[in-house]
Amino acid sequence: MCRRMNSARWSDGADPEDVRDVLREYYRAVKATIERFGGVVEKFIGDAVMAVFGSPVARGDDAERAVRAALAIPRIIEQLNASSPHPDLEIHMAVNTGEAVVTIDPGSPDGDLLVAGDVVNTASRLQGAAPPGRVLIGEETFRATRRVIRSEPVPAVAAKGKREPIPAWVAIEALVPLAVRPAQMPFVGRDGESGLVRDIWSRAVAERRPHLVTILGEAGIGKTRLAEEFSFDVKETGGQAFHVRELPYEQSSGYETFVQLVHEVAGIFESDPNPVAMAKLEASLDHLGLADPALVQLLSVFARTPEVVADDRRSLFDAARRYVEALSSTPGTLIVFEDVHWAHPSTLDLITSLAGRARDAPIVFLALARPELLDLRPAWGGGLSSSTTMRLEPLPAASAHWLAAGLVGEEPEIAQRIELAASGNPLFIEEMAAWMLERDGTDDELPTTVRAMIAARLDALPREERDVVFDASVVGKVFWAGPLASLRPDQGDLDEILGSLERRDLIRMERASAVEGDRARRERHEAVARYVEEAAPDTAAVAAILAYHWREAGDPERAVTYLLVAAERAEQAWAYPEAVALYEDALGLIPRDDDRRRSIGLRRTVAGIRHEHTVMEEEQLKRLAADGSA
Ligand SMILES: Nc1ncnc2c1ncn2[C@@H]1O[C@H](COP(=O)(O)OP(=O)(O)O)[C@@H](O)[C@H]1O
Ligand SMILES: [Mg+2]
Secondary structure (H helix, E strand, O other), rough: EEEEEEEEEEEOOOOOOOOOOHHHHHHHHHHHHHHHHOEEEEEEEEEEEEEEEEEOOOOHHHHHHHHHHHHHHHHHHHHHHHHHHOOOOOOEEEEEEEEEEEEEEEOOOOOEEEEEHHHHHHHHHHHOOOOOOEOOOOHHHHHHOOOOEEEEEEEEOOOOOOOOOEEEEEEEEEOOOOOOOOOOOOOOHHHHHHHHHEEEEEEHHHHOEEEEEEEEEOOOOOOOHHHHHHHHHHHHHHEEEEEEOOOOOOOOOOOOOHHHHHHHHHHHOOOHHHHHHHHHHHHHHHOOOOHHHHHHHHHHOOOOOOOOOOOOHHHHHHHHHHHHHHOOOOOOOOEEEEEEHHHHHHHHHHHHHHHHHHHOEEEEEEEEOOHHHHHHOOOOOOOOOEEEEEEOOOOHHHHHHHHHHHOOOOHHHHHHHHHHOOOOOOHHHHHHHHHHOOOOOOOOOOOOHHHHHHHHHHHHHOHHHHHHHHHHHOOOOOOOOHHHHHHHOOOOOOHHHHHHHOOOOOOOOOHHOOOOHHHEEEEEEEHHHHHHHHOOOOHHHHHHHHHHHHHHHOOHHHHHEEEEEEEEHHHEEEEEHHEEEEHHHHHHOOOOOOOOHHHHHHHHHHHHHHHHHHHHHHHHHHHHHHHOOO
């Protein structure tokens, strides 16, 4: 429900009465420009236009596309002004980035988006302060676009209802065309691995035999990049590629990534009321040739619009299998599951089951995970006839050198030292190059390991900033400015120092709330929880999220209520391990002498037993099937 988005807003300074026709044309032209850059016009308010980028689908470069759209608009206005006898239109624009609550306007036949949250208010303030014909951007937008768009700082914008003025920049021009990504170095040195994946793909496609490919590797070694490059190839040849991603959430009602897949294919937003989501699911299944009502009902579990409880997990997994078989199309379908080491047990079971049982379908499941996955599931991929697991090793020296050289410029010696110190991990190479650039290349001592590099980056800080980092590390991995201030009697410029540390990527600030302290943070969680309660068409579908916010808001009672709802949902979906975890979280929040402990404890135990039974029964069936066919 919370999505990363950018909003742009502008208005003209002329009298709307005089220029109604021009305005209509202006709306049309502005809307077309926004859509060309991948945005969605949320609404026209009077003479203002509000657009959203990154919802429903976030693309990683949403901020950039929003700023590009805004930069393209003055030219349109110029043309309109030149061709109209009316007084000239004047336009003020702003782009701001952050989390917002996005819902679909229930009263609108076209499913208009409704966007709310601080990010929108801030956009509106910035827009109000923008000079005519210019684009003001907020801090997060600036950070996200600074490598590709030149912007200049302007004085912070004072705003009603905000203690601090809003930092602002004026966007000047794009530095490179949209397609060019200087932020990313060309893909190097994975010929062997790419070749292997390509061969598996060709066979899976030719024989219409599904295959599970698992790529294991430490953080930053290049798993995501390899998958991105491969999906690109797949799409080039007319195939389809889907990317779904596990998130490191503790709680889940089950099948996170599969739900993402079904939602994406059907165009379902989390904010869709159940009947709308259900209608979209039905349309999508119809399109895939899966109109059978029993199947639709089973698959509704994965759209989070469950209408029935499945009789057993097998029929649920069977429905999922038929779904991916129907989804696969010539010349082939790739489904990338990212960060599988964070997956909950039911998702791991589901992926294994799909890969093992899908038939006559040109489909490759690509699972990316850190090696911890094998601690979680030592036998991952083991029982499958079509499964390949490979480890992504460090980049070969030549490629690492080439990457480092590309990042630090013509300094062969420095490039070589980076290459040695990063031991072939491309993320570390990027980090070290950043460290070099931060020091303007005037450095003589290059750290020899990553740990040393981080220490060195800290050492290179001005004394005051370094002290703050050490104080903060005392407070903890997550820290608040309040306790930090109490450790520093003369804390005058703490905010400024924190800002500077954040600019160097050494700390990450949660704007406003976290810095204002515990109470403000709790209030913010409460506000989010209340908003979600009000905006969500079906609170049961987002119960795990609500439980989290209420717990953070310091209201365990409400958190427990939602945890129990989430647990029930998980049980309905045969995601028993998740249900057990949710019941345990609930027990953790209930006082020792509370009567409810027994019944919740009982439900937890029953869920645990049911899970064991499910697994045992499935094993038995598998054995029977094997005996039968032997
Ligand atoms: N073979 C490669 N060539 C160039 N850059 C790479 C390569 N592999 C990874 N990178 C870059 O290194 C960084 C980390 O890679 P990523 O794929 O996100 O790692 P992982 O998913 O394993 O954590 C990214 O910026 C990525 O673009
Ligand atoms: Mg990754």
